[in-house]
Amino acid sequence: MNGSMPTGTDPRIDALIDASLRAISSATPDPGLDGRILTRLASERMNREAEAVRFPARFPLLARLGSSYRLPVRALGVLTSCLLAFVIVAGTVSHSRKLHSGETVAPPGLVLPTHGIGAASAVHPAAPASAPVPAGQGARGRATHRTGRARIAPHARKAPGVAVPAPSSDNSQN
Amino acid sequence: MSCFEGQLAGWVAPAHPTTVSTTRTIAALVAEYSTALYRVAFSVTRNAAEAEDAVQETFLRVLRHESRLGEIRDYRVWLVRIVWNIVLDKKRRAKTRPEGEDLADHARALPSSDRPADASVISSQEHARILALVDRLPAPEREALLLSAVEELTTAEIAGALGTTESSIRSRIFRARKELALLLEKEGIAR
Numbered sequence: 001m002n003g004s005m006p007t008g009t010d011p012r013i014d015a016l017i018d019a020s021l022r023a024i025s026s027a028t029p030d031p032g033l034d035g036r037i038l039t040r041l042a043s044e045r046m047n048r049e050a051e052a053v054r055f056p057a058r059f060p061l062l063a064r065l066g067s068s069y070r071l072p073v074r075a076l077g078v079l080t081s082c083l084l085a086f087v088i089v090a091g092t093v094s095h096s097r098k099l100h101s102g103e104t105v106a107p108p109g110l111v112l113p114t115h116g117i118g119a120a121s122a123v124h125p126a127a128p129a130s131a132p133v134p135a136g137q138g139a140r141g142r143a144t145h146r147t148g149r150a151r152i153a154p155h156a157r158k159a160p161g162v163a164v165p166a167p168s169s170d171n172s173q174n
Numbered sequence: 175m176s177c178f179e180g181q182l183a184g185w186v187a188p189a190h191p192t193t194v195s196t197t198r199t200i201a202a203l204v205a206e207y208s209t210a211l212y213r214v215a216f217s218v219t220r221n222a223a224e225a226e227d228a229v230q231e232t233f234l235r236v237l238r239h240e241s242r243l244g245e246i247r248d249y250r251v252w253l254v255r256i257v258w259n260i261v262l263d264k265k266r267r268a269k270t271r272p273e274g275e276d277l278a279d280h281a282r283a284l285p286s287s288d289r290p291a292d293a294s295v296i297s298s299q300e301h302a303r304i305l306a307l308v309d310r311l312p313a314p315e316r317e318a319l320l321l322s323a324v325e326e327l328t329t330a331e332i333a334g335a336l337g338t339t340e341s342s343i344r345s346r347i348f349r350a351r352k353e354l355a356l357l358l359e360k361e362g363i364a365r
Contacts, residue, residue: 013355020304021323029212029226037204040230041237045197 196240203249204233210250210326211257217320218261220305228264232257251334254327258317258335307357315350322347 208229215225235256236243246252308316314336321332322343333340 010355010359013358014351016300016304016358017351017354020301020308021319023301024217024220024305024320025213025323025325027213027216027222027225029209029229030222033208033212033226033229034204036226037208037230037233038201041200041204041233044234044237 196243199243200233200236200240203236203253207250207253208233210324211253213324213326214254214257214321215261217323218258218265224264225261228257228260231260235260248331248334250327251331254321254331254335255337258321303361304354304358307354307361310357311350311353315346315353318343318346319350319354 211229211232212225215228216222219225219228232253236253308319311319317336318332321327321335322329327335329340329343333343336343
């Protein structure tokens with residue numbers, strides 16, 4: 001025993017510790033431990049071999065690939081998943097291209113050119129509809145003349161407290 | 175042919191030469207180290223069935239990593255480290271069950287009839303109480319002390335299994351014994 005070193009305390013205590021540790025180390029297994037271990041190892045090995053036999057029966061192509069290139073089963077699984085993912089993505093892209101290769105349908109509000117360049121720059125969006133401007137007494141602060149400089153209507157109704165400059169002589173001449 | 179050889183012959187049946195070779199190596203490891211590993215496991219679990227389970231689990235892991243057998247320099251340290259990790263893991267998972275509650279296991283760990291000197295020094299109650307005090311030691315000290323109890327292991331091998339130096343192991347054992355002596359004095363076991 002390696003732990004038998006006196007601590008400088010009561011020798012009876014040292015003896016007790018030594019005896020207790022020795023008791024632990026003298027524990028003996030039930031007879032036939034080696035045999036039981038070997039039996040379990042044999043069973044484990046048989047299970048593994050059975051699993052190895054079952055795998056090629058289910059996936060013969062993958063098993064042949066794995067055995068010829070020394071690939072583990074997990075690597076084969078990852079490879080198969082990648083291949084499947086690629087097939088799915090390629091199939092989706094090909095399908096969507098097939099759908100849009102024929103007539104192009106414009107969304108509402110867009111006018112597509114019927115001749116010439118079919119680029120996006122040639123598309124003219126229709127002008128949005130606007131509400132009519134109220135006229136007459138309802139117009140507030142709107143210019144009365146459509147040409148020249150803008151003027152403030154002299155008789156327009158104003159909200160109280162809003163300072164409006166008086167019309168100058170230049171404005172009255174124009 | 176003995177029963178052991180019969181089982182070995184049944185186990186080495188696979189025809190592949192490398193498999194046969196590793197199988198023979200593992201069988202030799204079982205024959206040489208199973209008892210020492212059992213004691214290492216028993217020092218922690220203090221339960222015969224759990225200790226045997228831990229030893230079997232150790233060799234199952236060896237079987238799973240049989241391709242690495244050639245790289246191992248010291249089989250004893252390697253196996254002790256495996257079984258040590260297994261029993262500590264089991265102990266962590268099964269905190270609810272008190273250690274050594276089985277009377278048969280107490281009897282198994284008690285001084286055997288071929289050690290009359292020990293029997294006169296320690297009674298079963300004292301032994302149980304000392305083991306309870308060992309469990310109260312800090313983990314590094316407790317682990318070094320328990321492994322030091324296994325006669326088959328040298329200080330260097332314990333250091334290898336615990337991943338530290340020999341001097342560290344010696345000081346841990348010293349501290350553990352000192353602490354244990356203090357606890358024993360406090361408990362009044364020595365009187």
